[in-house]
């Protein structure tokens with residue numbers, strides 16, 4: 001039992017108490033407009049607009065944990081003619097400390113430490129909407145004697161073109177420049193830019209305390225031609241820094257602040273700002289604003305208020321404390337992070353331009369923020385749709401700042417230059433948006449189709465609705481020999497890259513799910529002809545699927561170009577894949593009997609105590625015919641690992657079957673909060689979902705990797721709130737359709753929906769999983785399980801019991817209208 005910290009639910013923080021975590025645990029500040037991550041030892045990687053094209057810090061995650069990364073803070077105590085130098089962040093000086101706490105907060109990181117009698121408390125955040133990082137530093141002498149203390153914040157810059165920084169050691173250092181603007185009385189602003197940006201974009205570093213000297217050149221700061229180190233910078237043994245304005249080399253910014261002799265018990269506060277603006281002159285109003293600590297406090301309060309408001313969209317009280325803590329704080333917080341950074345910038349996803357914003361990834365990420373910020377989410381969906389091609393397929397990814405899109409890894413491919421699933425995901429995103437807001441007008445809004453050969457104003461335009469329709473048509477017209485969708489370069493599983501006209505069961509089911517959403521939407525819109533058309537499409541695909549996909553005990557996952565199934569008992573390598581069992585149930589293609597059997601096979605062959613594996617058994621050896629999946633050793637990532645994104649889909653499938661106990665069991669086995677005491681096994685941060693956990697074919701079974709940016713977050717939140725708790729927006733209003741563990745006697749949800757707050761109390765006297773037997777809305781019994789939108793705050797009392805309504809309107813469309 002090893003933990004490195006604890007959850008502080010009252011303050012909505014996780015507090016790390018031991019800096020030697022098995023991997024860096026990070027937190028995000030700001031947004032994609034200006035922000036990035038700060039690790040628990042104060043290292044930072046911030047960008048403005050785009051991690052690949054406008055990066056501020058040089059932060060190289062591959063360097064060992066104890067090394068300097070991007071940013072730190074030094075404190076030094078004068079001792080005769082020399083100085084005792086240490087970092088209150090532990091890294092990079094690694095001194096013995098008396099106290100270390102990193103408070104991982106909602107968009108802020110607060111590092112508190114005590115070392116050599118000095119207590120340092122540093123709060124790091126980005127004020128809402130501003131392009132500046134604040135480091136609010138409080139230093140207290142607790143030593144019992146007078147101490148002469150200096151404080152030196154330090155930043156190491158990257159060239160804004162992040163990849164160039166790593167690949168061009170000639171041009172980059174020739175251009176990196178720093179200049180100081182000295183406004184007198186110690187008020188200095190250190191400006192940094194590559195030469196070409198001199199007149200347009202500068203980084204600035206400054207503070208609200210007299211700066212007696214500065215350094216902008218790494219070589220001079222470390223000393224001895226860099227045989228001095230960040231753990232022991234030789235310049236910090238001198239009374240002052242050299243005031244050198246770099247005209248080439250490795251750019252840093254270090255600011256010397258002499259706090260002077262501090263009495264024991266005395267505290268001093270310094271606010272350091274790192275921002276980016278067109279010019280220092282333009283930045284001055286903002287700089288002056290945050291020189292005043294009252295404005296810093298107000299900005300921090302505004303950030304806290306944002307989160308109170310954001311999280312008040314939904315608050316749950318269930319019998320499970322750890323579930324409550326995840327659903328009320330950490331899971332929606334992670335969804336907000338994935339909405340901002342897609343798969344672009346994290347400790348493992350390095351934002352050098354290989355990724356950008358993922359078409360499929362972000363189309364899913366928006367689902368998790370839809371209740372809280374539907375308009376921002378929909379605006380983002382429209383950006384995503386503007387990278388859909390006129391033929392209905394999609395570009396795979398794009399840069400947020402330039403909206404330039406590319407085909408991802410399928411660029412390299414000689415055959416199909418598209419992923420078969422990408423274009424289908426926004427159907428779900430748009431449906432979620434309309435169900436949440438009731439705003440059907442969005443369907444008529446215009447969005448361009450992507451064509452890299454034409455400027456934006458000459459591109460074809462279509463309505464949002466047309467974009468969704470073209471997506472369905474593309475899949476319908478790109479099918480293989482079994483009538484199933486062609487795989488293209490890959491489907492959701494990036495790493496199975498089969499050649500020629502292979503077919504994908506996953507895309508087949510996603511298409512089915514997309515059709516269900518369209519049928520439901522068109523029924524609501526009374527577009528009778530379209531309902532008929534899409535019911536026909538659905539039936540055709542369902543028939544094709546059932547004619548070939550059943551393998552006896554489970555469904556197969558792909559067909560290779562020659563018709564050989566993959567994910568079948570007949571295979572030599574992997575025989576069973578998770579998504580081919582959950583998705584047929586989710587999209588209604590599975591018959592009840594086969595669906596149950598498939599979920600049983602999934603349980604017996606894939607389930608482990610740390611989550612459900614993606615496949616069984618793992619491939620063991622590189623095979624170019626299968627693709628990237630075989631580059632992984634058995635048990636890791638997509639090769640038999642617990643690829644967490646897939647687990648909430650199994651939970652969802654179990655709720656479709658009415659099995660609330662199993663859905664919740666699957667939830668619990670991957671809940672990161674529940675791993676807080678087994679960090680020696682899990683290693684990953686316990687306050688968010690990692691992308692993957694090593695499976696039981698791997699000797700290090702249980703290790704989590706790649707925290708924060710995973711589709712797990714959006715789906716865990718969606719399935720937990722909409723399918724387990726059953727608080728489900730539908731076109732007509734708010735449906736209540738829980739599927740919970742039998743042992744839950746009651747639960748309460750406060751949910752804001754279309755401008756009104758609903759307090760929903762659910763009682764379960766008979767101990768069932770689902771079935772709404774009785775529902776009172778403001779004391780009046782209503783028929784059915786849908787609350788028609790109300791105009792004032794509303795109390796809803798729900799009693800579950802056997803014989804109650806078992807499904808939502810959404811499922812009714814499936815069962816009655818489609819299957820009829």
Ligand code: GLC
Nearest residue numbers: 343358361492493494495638
């Ligand atoms: C990664 C990718 C995502 C893909 C998944 C499975 O998470 O970001 O797009 O669906 O891997 O391969």
